[in-house]
Amino acid sequence: MITVLFFAQLQEAIGKDRLIMEESGITITELKGKLKMEYAIPQLDHVMTAVNEEYALPTDTVSSGDIVAFIPPVSGG
Template sequence: MINVLLFADLQEAVGSEEVNVEAEGLSVSELRTKLKASYDLTNLDNAMTAVNEEYSDEDTMLKSGDTVAFIPPVSGG
């Protein structure tokens, strides 16, 4: 299982700050696609991704026990 952390509007859309997903052997890109389909997260494409507290790219492969954070862009003034 992969622990997925969500922030800001992503968290609001899912209704939880974290979800567990069966995604071992998937890339970050494939996990993103799976989450978009499962939770209708159309704005997930704009989020930065961190795997185990380190920023990652879309090709990073995931293994059981990983924690993936999707961090949406922040704006304000």
Template sequence: MIYLHYFAGLKEEAGKAEESLPWEDGTAADVLQWAKTSYPAFDFSAVQIAVNEEYVLETEPVKPGDHVAFIPPVSGG
């Protein structure tokens, strides 16, 4: 099991802030592909992925128990 966390527009699109996903083995890219399939209306083109509160590349391994966050771009001033 991994724990997915959604922020901003993706949170609205998913209709929830978090969910769990049965998981054996894979990478951040595999989790991203699952999310793209599950939430096709959301634009993932600029989304950053964090695993256990650290930004990662898509090649990062994701293991059971990990927390994966999808973080869209933010702006401020």
């Protein structure tokens, strides 16, 4: 079970701030693929990913219990 968090324009596109997915041992690229099949969120191709609050690579694998967050280009300050 993976928790997936959405922020900003992604959160508005999906209409939720989080999803629980019954997945484990898949790469971020695979996770993005599954999400794109379910939701119309083309922006997903252009966002960074954080796993457990650290930036991660598309090839990194996520396991049950992980918190995955999609991070659109930031604009704080």
